[in-house]
Amino acid sequence: MSAPGGIPDYHGPHIRPLLADPVKLAWYEPTQLAQHVRVTAHTCHCRATTYELCAAGGQGFIRRMDRERRTVHETARTLTAVARRTFEQILNGEAA
Secondary structure, eight states: OBOTTSOBOOOOOOOOOOOSSOBOOOOBOOOOSOSOOEEEEEOOTTSSEEEEEEEETTEEEEEEEETTTTEEEEOOOBOHHHHHHHHHHHHTTSBO
């Protein structure tokens, strides 16, 4: 299926169930450190909580949005490769 203009409709991957002992991530209130944030990957929006892999100012971070609680939290800024690995851990149920 495509969105208007011929762009493919991409809903994002689903997160696998959490493992028995997932890595506990530190979540913080969002900051306005960069004017422009680019979302490079995201989870499917069919769940109440969604995650975005973001890039800004040469760094990466994860944004967590909970529609039921109407909250947004972010991880600390880090190297892009580290943020990408953390996002993969979230997708695999290895981190929360």
